[in-house]
Amino acid sequence: MSRGAFTLIEVLVSVTILAVVATGLFQISLNSKNNFEFLYKKAAFDRKSSIPLMHNDPKYHHKEKEFYEFLRGSYDIKDDEIRQYLKKEKISYSQEEYTTFSPLGDNIQDNTDFEQNQNPMAQSIRLIFDKVAISNKNQSTYAYKIRIQ
Numbered sequence: 001m002s003r004g005a006f007t008l009i010e011v012l013v014s015v016t017i018l019a020v021v022a023t024g025l026f027q028i029s030l031n032s033k034n035n036f037e038f039l040y041k042k043a044a045f046d047r048k049s050s051i052p053l054m055h056n057d058p059k060y061h062h063k064e065k066e067f068y069e070f071l072r073g074s075y076d077i078k079d080d081e082i083r084q085y086l087k088k089e090k091i092s093y094s095q096e097e098y099t100t101f102s103p104l105g106d107n108i109q110d111n112t113d114f115e116q117n118q119n120p121m122a123q124s125i126r127l128i129f130d131k132v133a134i135s136n137k138n139q140s141t142y143a144y145k146i147r148i149q
Contacts, residue, residue: 045139045141048091052091053143063092063093065090065093066088067090067091068083091135093132093133094133095133096130098130098131101127102126103127127148128147130146132144
């Protein structure tokens with residue numbers, strides 16, 4: 001009993017398996033492309049959002065501003081193409097106090113007078129965490145700043 005060829009069922013099964021594998025590979029490559037595109041856009045937005053973080057100015061809080069407004073006081077931008085791009089791109093910037101933290105605790109007032117007089121600066125140290133929200137019409141990101149008071 002010698003077999004010289006494949007049966008029709010064997011050929012159909014192998015074609016079906018190859019089609020399923022090809023579809024899976026196509027989906028994987030499509031998902032990878034979408035993921036890379038998403039990461040590229042996110043990284044570009046994060047680079048842009050670093051501009052208002054570096055140029056912190058309270059007059060911009062809770063307002064929608066152009067990137068050019070953040071940069072024009074610090075840099076002399078002569079290229080009209082870059083200037084137009086920065087004026088076209090608008091972001092919304094808001095900063096609010098998120099939480100406060102006293103590293104030495106709130107019970108310092110309960111210590112003796114001697115301990116209070118030994119380190120008077122330790123009583124007034126507070127860390128203030130500010131939440132900064134930066135967004136445009138498509139994306140948003142959050143950052144946290146720490147102030148010492």
